[in-house]
Amino acid sequence: MKRDVSVFHSTLVERVAETFGQAYFIYDVTGKHFRYLNRAFYTLFGIPEATTPDVLQLLGQLHEEDKVFLFEKYAKLLDTKTQEAVEFRVNAPYQETKWVCLNCQLLEEGQGVLLSGFAEDITVHKEYQANLLKFNSKKNATLEILSHDLAAPFTNIEGMVELLEGELLQGSGPSAMNLVQFIKDNAKKGSDLIRDFIDNEFLESSQIVLHKERVNICQRLQIMIENYQQMGESLLAKNFELVLPGEPVYMYLDVMKMMQVFNNLISNAIKFTYDQGTISVAIEDKGDSVLVAVTDDGIGIPDSLKPNLFDKFTSSRREGIKGEKSIGLGMSIIKKIVELHNGKVWFESTEDAGSTFYVEIPKE
Structure with missing residues (x-):
């Protein structure tokens, strides 16, 4: 007796689908009903x-913020026939989101479609990513605070040593002067080491793979700002x-790298803003893109430094208000990451009146 090959294939596929943890399905778009669902x-x-669930029942489980997004993705799939993985939230009965x-x-299939x-529960993965981002953001804020909190005393030491150096020149021997020079050199090395550590931390986090x-x-930005506030x-x-x-x-982003961009912009604002000054981050939804503005009321950027600000090892680099050094890489890395996201970055600044840096990124 000849076996129906299509039945055999159908049975085999169903057996395979039951073996894995993913939720497999076949939906008849033309007839508007499910042909197959596995236990998962x-x-x-x-x-x-x-x-037997209907589509409306499943759509009712969609998280309110994700409904429009998923409808748009479905319409795009029907139009372009291209496969695309999408992530969204569901509120299943008697279960956590x-x-x-x-x-x-x-x-x-014939005249039909x-x-x-398959669908997969990625809740644990998303929670892990959220926690990783949270701690990474806190790490960046902590490193920046440490760099300022530790570098400032070194700068003060250098200043006091210079005063002491002047007094000793008037009446002390070479041994005292050698000791002063030793203290001075080591204070500068310590200050430079801290800034180098921060710069290298940023560089290592900014590889070009998205x-x-x-x-x-x-x-995401709220988590970052709360870390700075706290x-x-x-x-x-x-x-x-x-x-x-x-x-x-x-929007679609490489979260870690884009948060590095915003963290670096805030770090620069800190360096060039006096104590008790204000640093503000504003988000604007422009439909197909998102505009983020980082504004400070600090010392601003002189006109002579503006043309080359985004160059690698730029000649526009300068020390911060408290003597924080710069190796001239931060702004070039920001520009690189933004452009990899098909976005653009620019700034407006008036000397002694503050600066605003704008980052505009497409949502997809």
Whole structure:
């Protein structure tokens, strides 16, 4: 007796699908019903296996902030027929909010169209990334605070040693002068070492390979600013503000690298803003792109330094208000990362009246 090959293949595919933890499905786009769901699908979306879910039931589980996004991705899939992984949140019955990664593809069947693919629970992965970003942001804020908090005493030591050096020149022997020079040299080495450490930390975090994901940029920047507010106002003697739009703003970014961009812009603002000054970060949703502005009321940028500010090892580098040194790489790295995201960065500044740096990035 000849066996029906299509039945055999169908049974085999179903057996394979039940073996893995992903939620597999086949949806008849033309007939508007599911042809196949494995057990993991029912588990992922909290649906009793005895029932056959309809699309409206599943759409009702979508997180409110992700609905429009997912509808747009579905419309794009129907239009372009291209496969694309998307991440979104679901509120399954009697379960905590989950992050789901969906991979799917359109298949033509006669006069109809099938949508097949698999979904995977990535909640643990997203929580890990969020915690990693949180601690990375806190690390950056801590390093910047340490660099200022430790470099300032070294700068003061250098100044006091110079005064002492002048007095000793009038009546002391060479041994005292040698000791003074030793203290002076080591204070400078310590100060330079701290700045080099911060600069290298930034360089190592800014490799050019991008790993983009969909993120709420408002939430990410809020975490960063809160770290500066909680740890920095008393130590850095600066005020930090964040201006957010009324709704969350989602975009595709390499989060770690883009946070390095904003952290470096804030770091520069700290260096060139007097104590009790204000540093503000504002986010604007422009539809297809997002504009982030980092503003300070510091000393501004002289006109002579503006043309080469984004050059590598730029001649526009200068010491901060408290003597913080610069190797001239920070702004060039910022420009590189922004351009890798197909964005642009520019600034407006008036000497003695502060500066604003703008970063505009497409949402996708």
